Amino acid sequence: MHDNSGPILAFRYYGNMAPCLKYNIVPTSHVECTYSPTRSFWSAPTVINNPNLQINGFAVGLNYGGPYYESLTARRTRDDRILLFRPHDHARHLADAATAVGMTAVPEHIFLECVRKAVAVNTSYVPPPQTDAVLYIRPLLFGPSVPRIRDSPAQYIFCVFVQPGAVYPRTAAQNAIVLSDSGADDVPTAAETQKCSRTETWDEGWKRGLGGTGQLDGRQAERDDYTMKLHLENTRHGSFIKGFTASAFIGVQEEHGRYTLMVPRHPSRSIISDSCVAIARQLGWKVKVGPISVDDIDTLSEVIATSTWHWLLPIRLIFCPSARQTVVYHAGSHKAGSACRVLRNAIGKIMGGEVSDIWQWCVLVTQED
Secondary structure, three states, X not given: OOOOOOOEXXXXXXXXXXXXXXXXXXXXXXXXXEEEOOOOEEOOOEEEOOOOOOOOOOOHHHHOOOOEEOOEEEEEOOOOOEEEEXXXXXXXXXHHHHHHOOOOOOOHHHHHHHHHHHHHXXXXXXXXXXXXXXXXXXXXXXXXXXXXXXOOOOOEEEEEEEEEEEOOOOOOOEEEEEOOOOOHHHOOOOOOOOOEOOOOHXXXXXXXXXXXXXXXXXXXXXXXXXXXXXXXXXXXXXXXXXXXXXXXXXXXXXXXXXXEEEEOOOHHHOHHHHHHXXXXXXXXXXXXXXXXXXXXXXXOOEEEEEEOOXXXXXXXXXXXXXXXXXXXXXXXXXXXXXXXXXXXXHHHHHHOOOOOOOOOOEXXXXXXX
16 A cells, blocks of 8 residues: 555664665554544554554555645755645645545544654655655555445544655656547546546556556656656636646746746646645746636746646647647756755745745644654
8 A cells, every 4th residue: 555666765863973874664653543434433543663554455545535635745844844735735735535425524633743753753764854755644544444334434544654755756847749639638637636546656557558548648658758647627618727647737928027927727636736826926926827728838838747746847848649749848948947946945845844834734743743
């Protein structure tokens, strides 16, 4: 269940000493909390001294839906504090996901207690501030038991896992492709769905060979080095941008040094996208939230993909196979545009405690947690 898909950059931090960096899977501890419907009660968080789960192969969470999860981060500041970024919002997102499918929602105070405890028992793995790295946090909710009635699991487990790592290393501008108008656009995107194990990573596997029209687009995208896949919502009024497979979509229009952010519907479902919107408004930029026609991508000066894993990732070009059109941004430069740099720098400073947190997004973690 834990998403250790390969080696990552690991850190062990010892106060003022130089950090030890190596590529491997870190044996972090995790936190578990169990809900019993017979008592309508969540157990006290328990620390497990490994990142592994023991689970029955017939468990509801493996066979009948879920698990549901969030992705957030913790960063160490220059004055050696540890800050969580927007944990209250992630708690509400997970609660909404659980409620939508009839699962018992994790109360916000329990979510925060478990996340803070998971970070507190792994403080030595929170990367030092001079590195472009964070502690990734994965809260996970699923049904672990084998029920008598398929849709009525006897209990739920809420887990919080952590792993240190560098912010996703693809910092250079990426090539994107609009997937085929038929079939592929039924794939849910990270920005528009609750985060279930069926989305994001599993969608990538689906496109690589498990059927559907999207299979051809996904394979062609890999062959032609399109690292980002853009999905559309097709309506009788036209085709509109939904988002990238595992990232939200932000468009930027620039005119005489003035910026306008273009954001598809429901920006609050992506924490980083929502943060960009708030920062842009605070900077005096215009923000337009609503449908973005795929025909309008050539009116944008920048396109940005946002997610917890890479924060803000610039898009170098977008290829539309149906129109045989390629839209290139910043003359094909592999560097981020000016709006992307401003927003990424602003978010990084807030996460790192370098500027005033006027939105009160960050929550302090101490070893006493």
